[in-house]
Amino acid sequence: MEETLKQDSKTKSNKEFEKLLSEDLGNRKFKEGEIATGVVEEIGKKFVFIDLGLKSSGAIPIEEFKLTKEIDKIEIGSKVDVLLEKIENRDGEIVVSREKARRAKSWKKMEKAFETKEEVTGVIISRCKGGFVVNVDSCLCFLPGSQVDLRPLKNFDHLMKVPQTFECVKMDKKRGNIVLSRRAIMEKIRDKDRDKIISKIKEGDIVQGTVKNLTDWGVFVDLNGVDALLHITDISWSRINKPSELLSIGQSIKVKITKIESEKKKISVSIKHLTEDPYSKIINKYEIGKKYPATVTKVQDYGCFAKLEDGLEGLIHQSELSWTKKNIHPGKILSTSQKIEVILLEKDIEKRRLSLSYKNTLINPWITFAEKHKVGDTYEGTVKNITDYGLFVTIKNSELDGMIHYKDLSWSEKESELENYKKNQTIKFKILEINKEGEKIRLGIKQLTNDPFEFFLDKNLNDIVTVVVENVSKNGIYVNAGNKNLSILIKRNLLASEAGNARPTRFAKGDKVDAMITELDKSHSKVTLSIKALEEKQRKEAVKKYGSKDSGGVLSDIFDFSRLKTTKPKDKK
Numbered sequence: 001m002e003e004t005l006k007q008d009s010k011t012k013s014n015k016e017f018e019k020l021l022s023e024d025l026g027n028r029k030f031k032e033g034e035i036a037t038g039v040v041e042e043i044g045k046k047f048v049f050i051d052l053g054l055k056s057s058g059a060i061p062i063e064e065f066k067l068t069k070e071i072d073k074i075e076i077g078s079k080v081d082v083l084l085e086k087i088e089n090r091d092g093e094i095v096v097s098r099e100k101a102r103r104a105k106s107w108k109k110m111e112k113a114f115e116t117k118e119e120v121t122g123v124i125i126s127r128c129k130g131g132f133v134v135n136v137d138s139c140l141c142f143l144p145g146s147q148v149d150l151r152p153l154k155n156f157d158h159l160m161k162v163p164q165t166f167e168c169v170k171m172d173k174k175r176g177n178i179v180l181s182r183r184a185i186m187e188k189i190r191d192k193d194r195d196k197i198i199s200k201i202k203e204g205d206i207v208q209g210t211v212k213n214l215t216d217w218g219v220f221v222d223l224n225g226v227d228a229l230l231h232i233t234d235i236s237w238s239r240i241n242k243p244s245e246l247l248s249i250g251q252s253i254k255v256k257i258t259k260i261e262s263e264k265k266k267i268s269v270s271i272k273h274l275t276e277d278p279y280s281k282i283i284n285k286y287e288i289g290k291k292y293p294a295t296v297t298k299v300q301d302y303g304c305f306a307k308l309e310d311g312l313e314g315l316i317h318q319s320e321l322s323w324t325k326k327n328i329h330p331g332k333i334l335s336t337s338q339k340i341e342v343i344l345l346e347k348d349i350e351k352r353r354l355s356l357s358y359k360n361t362l363i364n365p366w367i368t369f370a371e372k373h374k375v376g377d378t379y380e381g382t383v384k385n386i387t388d389y390g391l392f393v394t395i396k397n398s399e400l401d402g403m404i405h406y407k408d409l410s411w412s413e414k415e416s417e418l419e420n421y422k423k424n425q426t427i428k429f430k431i432l433e434i435n436k437e438g439e440k441i442r443l444g445i446k447q448l449t450n451d452p453f454e455f456f457l458d459k460n461l462n463d464i465v466t467v468v469v470e471n472v473s474k475n476g477i478y479v480n481a482g483n484k485n486l487s488i489l490i491k492r493n494l495l496a497s498e499a500g501n502a503r504p505t506r507f508a509k510g511d512k513v514d515a516m517i518t519e520l521d522k523s524h525s526k527v528t529l530s531i532k533a534l535e536e537k538q539r540k541e542a543v544k545k546y547g548s549k550d551s552g553g554v555l556s557d558i559f560d561f562s563r564l565k566t567t568k569p570k571d572k573k
Helices: 002-027 098-116 182-202 280-287 365-372 415-420 452-456 532-548
Strands: 035-043 048-052 058-061 079-086 094-095 119-128 131-138 139-144 163-172 177-181 206-214 218-222 227-231 254-263 267-271 291-300 301-308 310-317 339-348 353-357 378-385 390-393 401-405 428-434 440-444 466-473 476-480 488-489 510-522 526-530
Touching: 035 098, 048 079, 048 476, 058 079, 058 094, 094 098, 098 119, 098 139, 098 163, 119 139, 131 163, 131 177, 139 163, 163 218, 177 182, 182 510, 227 254, 280 310, 301 339, 310 339, 466 488, 476 510, 488 526, 510 532, 526 532
Parallel strands: 139 177, 227 267, 310 353, 401 440
Antiparallel strands: 035 048, 035 079, 048 058, 079 094, 119 131, 119 163, 131 139, 163 177, 206 218, 206 254, 218 227, 254 267, 291 301, 291 339, 301 310, 339 353, 378 390, 378 428, 390 401, 428 440, 466 476, 466 510, 476 488, 510 526
């Protein structure tokens, strides 16, 4: 019971103390979290003591004054703004901060500057990770390394501890971070200067500039603070591979303003337009169809560029490099700096293009070949290449190739005939066609022998021919007519009018047989022979001449068809 009473009494006493303390704090002039003005009471080695009119003085680490060099200005009696963090801590001391007071006071100014994009003045006081620390009105801000200047700098010494102008680009109140940019200010200044310079110049003006940067495609030129682009094609009337061949960084050059885009704030300049286009002067000296000396300047996959003189180049297309070498790289025919002769094929003054020919300065082997060779002549050659459709043959004592289509290999006109040939094989052939304009020569091997179909050229449908059996198979008999090179199959069903006699075995190799032409295509060398059709024709004629079965006669008695079968060759003995 006594313990309970003691506890209640203690609780009552604590409540009364808290009430009295609350009333006391409420009557005081200052509140926690507010900025208050105090007087410097003492400056020690580690702390600066501030009198706020309270029971005790506030102690602030001297480092908070040294960071902004405020320590050099204050003295005993100086008024200083501080942030009152605690009126009374556990030890009965007040807790104040000069740094937090500065930040709180400066924060409002920075917020306004951030919203209105106003410029602020600060001093870069130290380096940090990723950038620098900047003091702006006693507020410490972050300056990223990328925002220091318009371009990367190697040395920052000239910027340290010197008043600079910045723009507040980012604020994070929760974290208390402020990000500044010096580059944004410099860009504004650059744009203003650019506008001033652009307003003073016009297209066609000649100005002095300095080479600022080199790329593979052009040059950036500084025109007293404004960058202009000098494209590689505007450096010289002659073709160059890189701007570095003629220009270097830091070089002072004279340029002509060719284009100004005010809205985009872009300026294009030219060096070559300082002089008259030599192309218009010299192009008229050259006539189409005439030969001129030239120097190869560049080799590409599609041809070669050749210079006739300074400022005048033309293209030798791949097709104009050689009469015979069609599918090889131009570099295997011509090389850079090689002295050659060319013939002017075409000139386009408006597009500044010249078409040149190298092969036309050389002897045309196609014309020479046509002069020395005739269609129908027989020659030898070497198989150079074999394709699906024929042979390419290098003609002996000539640099030219001719083609033998597979249909010209043999009278059978079968693709399988290609299998009988191999590379580097020496063969004989006839010249079938010489096309010097189209640069083609057509050759043939089958033309070395007579056309086996020639036998049928003067024949007609239903004509009767005598053929010789060369082979007997189950499908019929193979016969020759006039030429052993032409083999014709008489099918089994065309061997006889009567099924019993339609046996291939009735015939033997060497037998002479009469047959009728039932199909004839002279344009495609195709013919169909039939013994059956001949027998039926003879049967009809016999019936017509001697009567029919109704007359009492037997047809086999009237006409002996067995005699149509074959005629045995005579014994050579």
